[in-house]
Amino acid sequence: MILVVGASGPSGRAVVQQLVARGVPVRAVTRHPGRAGELAGAEIYIGDSSQPDSLDGAFDGISKLYFVPPTLPRWDIVQTRIIQQAQRAGVDHVVRISALGTHPEARR
Secondary structure (H helix, E strand, O other): OEEEEOOOOHHHHHHHHHHHHOOOOEEEEEOOHHHHHHHOOOEEEEOOOOOHHHHHHHHOOOOEEEEOOOOOOOHHHHHHHHHHHHHHHOOOEEEEOOOOOOOHHHOO
C-alpha cells in the first residue's frame, strides 16, 4: 500500500486520484476530514504532517510513501521525523516533493 502524506493538497490529491484510478491501494493522510470526499476510493487517515506524532499509525502496512512536506518553521526537523517514521515502519521507497522557492510565473 502507498501512503500519501499531504493528500488534500493539489499535488497529493492528484496522486491519490491517479493511484485509485489504477486500482493501487492507497492510504491518504489529511488534516481536513471535510475533504475526504475528494479522496474517494482511498483509505482515509486523519493526521497532520506538521505534528509527526499524529501519523504514528499511518505507516502500518505501508511499503511506499509519497510525501508533500509541510512548510513551517523548523520544517527540516519535522520532515526528518516523518522520514524516520517511514524507515522504522520498513517503507522501502519514498518520494518527497518540494516546490519551495519556485516562482509562480515559471509555469509553462
